[in-house]
Amino acid sequence: MPQDPLGTRSPDVNPYSMAQAITAGLLFLSPVYSAADSALIIQVENDAHIPGGILSQAEVLTQQIFHDAGVQTRWTGPGIENACRSAMLGVRILSSSSTLREAPDALGVAVVSDRPENSWLADIFYGAIAQRVVTRSETVVLLANVIAHEVGHLLLGPNHSVGQLMRGEWVNRGLNSPAKLSPLRFDRGEARQLLDAASTRLNTCIPRDPNQKAP
Numbered sequence: 001m002p003q004d005p006l007g008t009r010s011p012d013v014n015p016y017s018m019a020q021a022i023t024a025g026l027l028f029l030s031p032v033y034s035a036a037d038s039a040l041i042i043q044v045e046n047d048a049h050i051p052g053g054i055l056s057q058a059e060v061l062t063q064q065i066f067h068d069a070g071v072q073t074r075w076t077g078p079g080i081e082n083a084c085r086s087a088m089l090g091v092r093i094l095s096s097s098s099t100l101r102e103a104p105d106a107l108g109v110a111v112v113s114d115r116p117e118n119s120w121l122a123d124i125f126y127g128a129i130a131q132r133v134v135t136r137s138e139t140v141v142l143l144a145n146v147i148a149h150e151v152g153h154l155l156l157g158p159n160h161s162v163g164q165l166m167r168g169e170w171v172n173r174g175l176n177s178p179a180k181l182s183p184l185r186f187d188r189g190e191a192r193q194l195l196d197a198a199s200t201r202l203n204t205c206i207p208r209d210p211n212q213k214a215p
């Protein structure tokens with residue numbers, strides 16, 4: 001397991017079995033989006049019951065972070081299916097702190113597969129985020145950055161960089177962390193990789209397995 005304060009599971013994790021266990025039943029009998037969508041669909045499950053508009057504001061910020069990197073995203077709640085499994089990513093917001101024994105301070109974890117198209121699920125530990133913020137604004141910004149970081153892992157893989165958003169340690173800077181003051185950015189190289197990964201997922205359109213209820 002690599003050291004990752006934000007949490008990235010090693011490729012030997014079987015994301016499918018875990019993901020199925022988490023989302024099975026949530027997507028059943030849901031409307032279907034067109035396979036021709038030009039945006040990645042990010043399906044957010046708010047298990048933490050985040051109040052008011054905090055989550056929606058964070059989603060807007062996260063969408064803007066990806067937009068600035070050239071990648072279009074569409075954010076939805078549970079209940080949306082897409083004919084292309086590869087074009088959907090899942091974000092589950094948990095009320096707990098880290099559940100990772102090897103990374104107890106993690107704010108999130110992306111389940112990264114050695115097959116990129118199978119990396120589609122990230123967990124966000126809202127309990128840990130809430131412990132590091134005071135104001136609503138800080139909550140929105142930190143939540144947005146954590147979501148963007150973990151979704152970034154789903155598209156870029158498990159490695160960190162020396163840039164802003166995909167650093168491994170910014171979350172551990174406590175009260176002085178820039179991650180709760182303003183949205184962070186992907187660097188240029190990451191933006192190119194993101195665009196390639198998004199294009200591949202959208203263009204190859206790996207169809208859903210009709211026997212699976214998860215994306």
Ligand SMILES: [Zn+2]
Pocket residue numbers: 004005006007008149153160167168
């Ligand atoms: Zn990370």
